[in-house]
Every structure is written in C-alpha cells, then in structure tokens.
Amino acid sequence: MTATIDTSLPTVSAHIYPRGGLDVLSRTEVARLRDASAGGMHDLLRRCALAVLTSGSASDDPRAAQELYPDFEIEVLQQDRGVRIDLRHAPAMAFVDGEIIRGVAELLFAVVRDLAYTAIELTESRDLESSDGITDAVFGLLRNARILQPSDPNLVVCWGGHSINRDEYIYTKQVGYELGLRGLDICTGCGPGAMKGPMKGATIAHAKQRKRRMRYIGITEPGIIAAESPNPIVNHLVIMPDIEKRLEAFVRVGHGIIVFPGGVGTAEEILYLLGILLREENAHVPFPLILTGPTASAPYFEQIDRFLRLTLGEAATSRYEIIVGDCAAVAKRMAAGVRKVREHRIAQKDSFFFNWSMDIPLAFQRPFVPSHEAMAALDLHHGRKPHELAADLRRAFSGIVAGNVKEDGMRRIEQFGPFEIHGDADMMQSLDALLRAFVEQRRMKISGEYKPCYRVVA
Structure with missing residues (x-):
C-alpha cells in the first residue's frame, strides 16, 4: 500500500x-x-x-x-x-x-x-422467486464469504439494540465473557451497543482459554450498515442484500440466539424468529432462544412478553426463556441448548454449519419495501395463524426501522409524513405502548431528539 x-x-x-x-x-x-x-x-x-x-x-x-x-x-x-x-x-x-x-x-x-x-x-x-432458491442464495453468499465452517456447533447469535444504556452494555459484555469461557463464538449485527458488547466480553474469555480460532461474525445489509458501522472486533463481515436475507442468515448459521434489550429492530428480529419457530414444520427443531438483560431491564422484557402473548398467543412463550440478571445462567442454558442442537443435527444428518432443517416460508423471505401504502395495508388483526400475524408484525417494525435509520425510508417520511399502522384496537394499544416505551427509554436513536416516523391507528 x-x-x-x-x-x-x-x-x-x-x-x-x-x-x-x-x-x-x-x-x-x-x-x-x-x-x-x-x-x-x-x-x-x-x-x-x-x-x-x-x-x-x-x-x-x-x-x-x-x-x-x-x-x-x-x-x-x-x-x-x-x-x-x-x-x-x-x-x-x-x-x-x-x-x-x-x-x-x-x-x-x-x-x-x-x-x-x-x-x-x-x-x-440465482432463483430468487422460490423459497428454496432464496435459501440457496443465502447459502451461496455465506459460503463465498467463508462464513460456513465444518466444525462443532458453537455459534451464538446475539441480538439487541445499538442504543442501550451503560448498565445494559456492561451486562452484554459479561454474558459474552461467560459464553467465551465455554468456547462459544459470537455472531451479531456487527454494530455498536448490544452488538459489540458480547464480542468484547468474549475476547477476554477466549484469551484466557487460549482459544486460537475465534469467530466474531457481523452480518449486516446495505440499508443499515451506514447507520450501524461495524464495530472494531468483527473479524468476519458479510453484507447480505436485504434485511430478509440477513435475518435468514442469522437463523441458518447460528446454533442459538440471545436477545438483549433493544428497540424496533430487536422487536423485528424476535417476531421474525418466533414466526418461524411457531410453524408446525419447525415444532421439533431445537433452537435455544433466551431473552436477557440486567435486573433493571426486567420491565422491558415483561412488556415484550405481554405484547407477544397478546399478539401470538400463549404458545409463543414455549419457544423462548427469559433470564434476568444472571450472566452465568444464560451461558449455561445456551451451552446446554447448543448441545441439543448438535444431537438433533446428528440424528437428522443435518450439517453443523448451515441449518437446512429449519423451514422458512416465502412470506418471511420476500423483501418488504416499506412504502406508506404497504405499511397501511398490513393485516394486524386477531384470528390469523400466529406465524402469519408474526410476518406482518415483523414488517411493521421493519418499516419503522427504515423510517428511523435507512436513507430511503427517511426520505419517504420527509416527503409524505409518518407511516400509518392499522389494526385491532387492543393490538394497536399494546403496540403503541411498546413503541412509546422505546422512545422514552431512548432506544430509537443514539443521540438527539427522536421524532416518530409512524402513527398507530386503531
């Protein structure tokens, strides 16, 4: 040079x-x-x-x-x-x-x-019109990026907000440290906050355990990378073409997921994953999902839990576990869950490095363009199958993410005003309360006053 x-x-x-x-x-x-x-x-x-x-x-x-x-x-x-x-x-x-x-x-x-x-x-x-074709495209991009490694399952995906408070950030580091002590590698959205903390904690633990091949994988997409630039610890970066392929990549390469406190992007990720796990085709596929944060974050998870029960039903609660204020317990539960994933993959003759057995329908794979018309047309009403409702709820949160931090979405809001989100009264009241809490807790933006890019209409 x-x-x-x-x-x-x-x-x-x-x-x-x-x-x-x-x-x-x-x-x-x-x-x-x-x-x-x-x-x-x-x-x-x-x-x-x-x-x-x-x-x-x-x-x-x-x-x-x-x-x-x-x-x-x-x-x-x-x-x-x-x-x-x-x-x-x-x-x-x-x-x-x-x-x-x-x-x-x-x-x-x-x-x-x-x-x-x-x-x-x-x-x-590539065939990007069929479900199998999209999954094959995700596989091809990850393979080209040399993300797929034929080794024992040990990759934990960590989701959470880029705008979190100091106590929550320290907690993510402590969880990452406990995961690293148990030989687990970290994959996140590659940005700051809850995406950086687990990696930072794991580096110390990996050094203590004299681990020589550490993977700190960051998976992003063009619309979000400018707002969440990669943190310095990421040593494997992959840029997926859109948010849907990014989310599928997390599920295909990860062996379990930990969710820390976050904002609308984190809620989008939770709804995406639960929408998949609640499908009958995936009922027997083990995939540990733990929601966790410091003790002070307990009200945050209680509100998330209430929203999920109201919208997706009580059955959704069987696919996740909430652990508050206990980093070691989180790591132990995740390590045990990853062992079950390994046993299942062996029994099903599925690969360790790519989760082929998880069924992801086309509704979760097709890119959603959050125009004002598309956001207003989302079907957010009771009576739908949980995974179908989860798909539209995920799109609603995806639209708000676009309005908050993506250039195209921000331009639409500046030109036409806030997105409108319609649905059943109780669902909209719960959604509005959740979004207001995100704003009050400063989970929407790192700095500056937040101006909502949405309006909830019952």
Whole structure:
C-alpha cells in the first residue's frame, strides 16, 4: 500500500492491495463496481466502504458520514496480478502513520467481495422467486464469504439494540465473557451497543482459554450498515442484500440466539424468529432462544412478553426463556441448548454449519419495501395463524426501522409524513405502548431528539 496524507483535512488517499479474504475479481465484476450509471454498484460501494472506514462511529444517522466526508471516493481496479483499491479523501481514523489499519482493510475487502458477488451471482444466476432458491442464495453468499465452517456447533447469535444504556452494555459484555469461557463464538449485527458488547466480553474469555480460532461474525445489509458501522472486533463481515436475507442468515448459521434489550429492530428480529419457530414444520427443531438483560431491564422484557402473548398467543412463550440478571445462567442454558442442537443435527444428518432443517416460508423471505401504502395495508388483526400475524408484525417494525435509520425510508417520511399502522384496537394499544416505551427509554436513536416516523391507528 502507498499513501499520501492530506494536511488540510483529516483524510488520507491510498492504494490498497488485498491480502487474502478477497478472491480475484473478473473484469465484469470490477466494471459493475466502477459503474455509476443505471444498474451500477458504485454508489452502494461508496456508502458501504465509508461505513467500514468510519468503524466505531457513535452516530446512527446514515447520512452523517457522507456529509463529513463529501469528497471521499473509492475505485476498484483490475490488474493482471489481482485487484487494487484506490481511496481518495478517506477518513484518517482508518489509518495509522499512513497505513490502513489491518482490521479495517479486511472489512473493506469484505465489502468489495460481497457487493461483487451480489451484483453478478445473486442477481443474474440465482432463483430468487422460490423459497428454496432464496435459501440457496443465502447459502451461496455465506459460503463465498467463508462464513460456513465444518466444525462443532458453537455459534451464538446475539441480538439487541445499538442504543442501550451503560448498565445494559456492561451486562452484554459479561454474558459474552461467560459464553467465551465455554468456547462459544459470537455472531451479531456487527454494530455498536448490544452488538459489540458480547464480542468484547468474549475476547477476554477466549484469551484466557487460549482459544486460537475465534469467530466474531457481523452480518449486516446495505440499508443499515451506514447507520450501524461495524464495530472494531468483527473479524468476519458479510453484507447480505436485504434485511430478509440477513435475518435468514442469522437463523441458518447460528446454533442459538440471545436477545438483549433493544428497540424496533430487536422487536423485528424476535417476531421474525418466533414466526418461524411457531410453524408446525419447525415444532421439533431445537433452537435455544433466551431473552436477557440486567435486573433493571426486567420491565422491558415483561412488556415484550405481554405484547407477544397478546399478539401470538400463549404458545409463543414455549419457544423462548427469559433470564434476568444472571450472566452465568444464560451461558449455561445456551451451552446446554447448543448441545441439543448438535444431537438433533446428528440424528437428522443435518450439517453443523448451515441449518437446512429449519423451514422458512416465502412470506418471511420476500423483501418488504416499506412504502406508506404497504405499511397501511398490513393485516394486524386477531384470528390469523400466529406465524402469519408474526410476518406482518415483523414488517411493521421493519418499516419503522427504515423510517428511523435507512436513507430511503427517511426520505419517504420527509416527503409524505409518518407511516400509518392499522389494526385491532387492543393490538394497536399494546403496540403503541411498546413503541412509546422505546422512545422514552431512548432506544430509537443514539443521540438527539427522536421524532416518530409512524402513527398507530386503531
């Protein structure tokens, strides 16, 4: 790598040569990444690259980095000996003494790798209209990213908010530490808050146990990465094309899931998973799900539990466990659950590295575009099958996430006003109370006053 440092601005211009983690790109792939015209990937590449170069940013405004670094540019060049990435006016925080930080470089290469794969393989060579085709596409992207490892089950997915208080963050670190002591690796959404804490705690435990191959996997998607830039601990980053494939990736690669306190994104994830687990086809598939936080967070989980009982019924409670204020108990229960997953996979002759046996219907896989019309048309009424209602509730929360932190969603709100969400009176009252609690507890945004992007209508 050769670099020149701008003295007038805290930026760096550099030529970077990938060292592993990025396969050689074809000329067609490079052309697609460079192409800024219709159908090109250049603008997407620029936004995702800027997100990883500002890794550790405290802002959750997806437009903040672009405003701070308006002159930033990235170009991918095909050379006979491989690939070269040219950066101009890149954030200086990604460099030390003119050299790009190694971990940041790895994340940058992952961006190029995944966007190139999505541009060529996923959009032109895959069946994205059938359930099996979408699952195969998820598998292909994860394999290309070298996420799938044929080893014993040990990967725990941790969900939770990017905007949590200090006590909750410390608790996530303590849980991560207990998981790490038991040899478990961590997968999160790759951002700050509850996505960073478990990884940070696990690093200490893995060092104590002298574990040499640690996996801190971050799974994100283009619409969210700019608002939740990868935390510095992530050593395997994969960018899925949309939120639905991102959620499926969590379920396919994880052997259990722990949910920490969070906001609408966390509620979306809970509803997605429960909607799948409540299907008859998945009734006998073991998949440990634990909701946990410090003692002070007990009211948060009580409210989540009430909402789930009201909307999805009492049967939903059999698929999750709530443990408050006991990090060691969480890790012990998860480790025991992962052992049951291992036994089931052996009995069913299913792979350890990809959960083929979990049935995920097309309704949970099709991308949902949260327009005002689509949000108002969601069928949030009693009398539906729990997994069908869960699918629409998940979409409602997904729309609010888009209105909060995704550029397209934010533009829609600015242009047309808040989304309207309609449904049965008791369900809407419970939803409104839950969302108001998220706002009051500052779970919607890291900083600044939150202006709701939604309106609940009974």
